[in-house]
Amino acid sequence: MKQMFVRVFYLATVALLFIVPSSVQAASLYIDPPFSTLFSGDSVTLAVRLDTDEAAGECINAVDAKITYPANVEPVDISIGKSIFNIWVEQPKINKQERTITFAGGIPNGYCGRVSGDPRLTNTLVEVVFRSPGFTIGGGSSDSSEAVVTLSDESTAYLNDGRGTKVSLALYPAKISLEKGAGSALVNQWQEEVDADVVPPEDFSILLQKGEGNFSNKYYIIFNTTDKQTGVDQYQVMEEPLTQFGTFQWGRADAPWVEARSPYVLKDQSLNSIVRVKAIDKAGNEYVATLIPDGSMRTLSSSQILTVALTVVSLVVLLAVGFISWRVIRNRRKERINTDDDYENDETATSDDNEIHND
Numbered sequence: 001m002k003q004m005f006v007r008v009f010y011l012a013t014v015a016l017l018f019i020v021p022s023s024v025q026a027a028s029l030y031i032d033p034p035f036s037t038l039f040s041g042d043s044v045t046l047a048v049r050l051d052t053d054e055a056a057g058e059c060i061n062a063v064d065a066k067i068t069y070p071a072n073v074e075p076v077d078i079s080i081g082k083s084i085f086n087i088w089v090e091q092p093k094i095n096k097q098e099r100t101i102t103f104a105g106g107i108p109n110g111y112c113g114r115v116s117g118d119p120r121l122t123n124t125l126v127e128v129v130f131r132s133p134g135f136t137i138g139g140g141s142s143d144s145s146e147a148v149v150t151l152s153d154e155s156t157a158y159l160n161d162g163r164g165t166k167v168s169l170a171l172y173p174a175k176i177s178l179e180k181g182a183g184s185a186l187v188n189q190w191q192e193e194v195d196a197d198v199v200p201p202e203d204f205s206i207l208l209q210k211g212e213g214n215f216s217n218k219y220y221i222i223f224n225t226t227d228k229q230t231g232v233d234q235y236q237v238m239e240e241p242l243t244q245f246g247t248f249q250w251g252r253a254d255a256p257w258v259e260a261r262s263p264y265v266l267k268d269q270s271l272n273s274i275v276r277v278k279a280i281d282k283a284g285n286e287y288v289a290t291l292i293p294d295g296s297m298r299t300l301s302s303s304q305i306l307t308v309a310l311t312v313v314s315l316v317v318l319l320a321v322g323f324i325s326w327r328v329i330r331n332r333r334k335e336r337i338n339t340d341d342d343y344e345n346d347e348t349a350t351s352d353d354n355e356i357h358n359d
Contacts (some may be wrong), residue, residue: 030172039183059110081231110160197283
C-alpha cells in the first residue's frame with residue numbers, strides 16, 4: 001500500500017499534480033506492430049507508443065502503464081533507449097508470476113505529437129522483446145496458436161495543462177501468431193540491433209549531494225544518462241582510493257566495480273576516493289564518468305586515523321627500542337671500562353706487593 005502511494009505521488013508530481021477528473025477521448029496507447037508471426041524460438045520487438053490529438057494541441061507529460069501477456073510467450077528484455085521519457089517514476093519491470101509489465105514515466109513540457117517534417121515515429125515509450133519459447137511438434141497439426149499482448153485498463157495518462165488532467169485513453173493490443181515448429185531461419189530482430197550497436201551511452205556528469213534527513217545525512221551521488229540505440233542496461237560505481245602524501249594509499253588498491261542505481265550512498269564518507277560511474281548499454285558499450293571530490297570537503301576516515309595511529313605507535317616503538325639499545329650498549333661500555341680499571345689496579349697492587357716482598 002505504501003509503495004503504491006509513493007508511486008502515485010511521484011507520478012502526479014511529474015504530471016504537475018492536482019488531478020482533475022475530466023475525460024479526453026483523443027489520446028491512445030498502442031502496441032506496434034499490431035500483428036506479427038513467430039516460429040518456435042523466434043523473437044519480436046513490440047513498441048508501446050503514444051498518440052495525441054495534434055490538431056487540438058493535446059500534450060501529455062506522464063503515463064502510468066500496465067501490459068499483460070499470456071503464458072505462451074515470454075518477455076526476455078526491455079529497452080528504453082528510444083523512449084521519449086526522460087523521467088522515470090518506475091523503470092519498466094517484468095513480473096513473470098503475474099505476467100505483467102509495468103512502468104511509469106514522463107517528459108517535461110509534454111509530448112505533443114510528431115515534430116513537423118520528421119518522418120520517424122518518435123512516440124516510443126518502451127520496447128519489449130517477446131520470444132516464442134518453443135512448442136512440441138506432434139500429430140502433424142498445422143494449427144497455430146495466438147498470443148495477445150494487451151494494455152490494461154489501469155493504464156493512465158496525464159495532460160500537460162498545469163492541472164495534471166487525467167486522460168481517458170484508447171488502448172490497442174498486439175496479436176502474435178505462434179507457429180508450431182521452427183522457421184527456415186531463427187528470427188531475432190533485437191539481437192541484430194544489439195550486435196549492430198557500437199555507440200556508447202551519452203556523456204553524463206556525477207552530482208555529489210549531502211542533505212539533512214537524506215540518507216542519514218550521508219554523502220550520495222546522482223547520475224543518469226541515455227543510450228539511443230539499445231538503451232542503458234546497468235550502472236556500476238567504483239570508489240577508487242586517492243594516493244596520499246605520494247606514498248600511502250588509503251583503502252584497497254583493487255577497488256571493485258559495484259552495480260548500483262541513482263541515487264547511490266558513498267561508502268567512503270570521508271571523500272578520500274575518486275568516484276567513477278560506468279554506464280553500460282545492452283550491447284556492452286561503456287561510458288565512464290569521474291568525480292574528484294574537492295579537497296576542502298575531505299576528512300580523515302577511520303582507516304586513515306588507524307593508519308596514522310599505527311604509524312605513530314611504530315615510530316614510538318622504534319624510538320623506544322633505539323633508546324633501550326643505546327642504554328644497554330652504554331652500560332656495557334661502562335662495565336668494560338670499570339673491569340679494565342679494576343684489572344689495572346690489581347696489577348699495580350700485585351707489583352707493589354712483590355716489591356715489598358723482595359725488600
